[in-house]
Amino acid sequence: MENYEEVKNIGDGNFAIVKLLRHKETKALFAVKYISRDQTIDERVEREIINHRSLHHPNIIQFKEVILTPTHIAIVMEYAANGDLFDYVCNQGKLSEDEARYFFQQLISGVSHCHDMEICHRDLKFENTLLDGRRIKICDFGYSKSRLLHSRPNSRIGTLSYIAPEIFSCKEYDGKLADVWSCGVILYIMLVGELPFGDQKDLKNPQKTVNQIMLAQYKIPNTIHISQDCRNLISRIFVANPVKRITMREIKSHAWFLKDLPKESTKGGQDVYYSSLQTIEEIMNILDEAKNLPETSSRDQLEDLAEALKKM
Incomplete structure (x- = not known):
């Protein structure tokens, strides 16, 4: 050092x-x-x-x-250099729909790249979404899994408020679709300023939060004014049955996501490569x-x- x-x-x-x-x-x-x-x-x-x-x-x-x-x-x-999205939203209270979309587009761009590389993150949350200026930077791959290198996800991994319903089954699940759910939680908090499932009072009663997640039971307060396209996207993310949940590909073609989409959000990584199995073993x-x-x-x-x- x-x-x-x-x-x-x-x-x-x-x-x-x-x-x-x-x-x-x-x-x-x-x-x-x-x-x-x-x-x-x-x-x-x-x-x-x-x-x-x-x-x-x-x-x-x-x-x-x-x-x-x-x-x-x-x-x-x-x-x-600019902390995480948690601190940013705490300071702002909640974000405008346009600003939330701007950050969500970047989040989806990064997570989509992970999925293209056959890696699911499994712990997407505000604290693992950093800011460098106005640019989102996803971090902490300690819970990540590669479909090419590791077994199919089946463990109860992640942070309670962000966990998809299928994770509680302790059976094998699609890590990519679980990541989509977590992205939806991040979007909801940016827009509403609160958790979609449970709240701070429910931290002492996690079963209540689990029940709400299992039923995909959420609501958008009447005081929050967002477009129908935005409401539609959220409703398609918060679907308890992962088979019926919107996919990453479908999010990227959704009308709300495509509005004012920066060109850089359509770019993939550069010099991307898969490590050889020999290198991984080494x-x-x-x-x-x-x-x-x-x-x-x-x-x-x-x-x-x-x-x-x-x-x-």
Whole structure:
């Protein structure tokens, strides 16, 4: 890490901390996620690295590199300087329909790219939707799954208020359609300023929220004035049966979504590629080796592993 200097701590979680670092030579700022090099380095961490590094899109936080320290794996990423969408909407109260559509178009563009790469995010929410200026940047791929590399989703993953009904069944489900539901929750909150299912009072009674989600039971307050096209899109997203729910392709051709669509929202990622199975296996082997290295590992051992990761 001698190429970087710490600026400040910008986030703490159950399994990782995130710090803002500055590259000493270029002065560029990066967000660095530190994951303890112990039993927390599991399949989830492997999936996060493998899936995130394959995504190249203007509405997705760019993966830069992985660095090994004596105690942690450090994932270096693009830094979004303007916080997350949660703070933005909290400050605004709620957004106008035009502004909500502007952000929603970017969100869909980024999530659609993930799906084109056969990756479902599975934890889309305000806190994982960052802002760099006025540009949406999707982050945190810790719960993501690749249809090409991993088993079909079947676990109860995500944040309660954003979870699609089928996830509660504990059976296999389509992660892409579950992502569509979460995108709908984000859109609703931008427009209404409240959660569509449950509220802060219901946090102590999660079963009430679950029941509302299972029934797709929501309403748009009379005080919220939005167009019929917008109401139609929301009603087609909040459909309990995923087979009948609107698809990502259909969202992108919906009249409300297409209005004032920026040209950049129709662009895909650049230099996109699938990692070979051989490369993925090598990454997993390196991560296993990093997990098992003692904290007293020699500098040469760490540098060898770091160089191997950079060549992936």
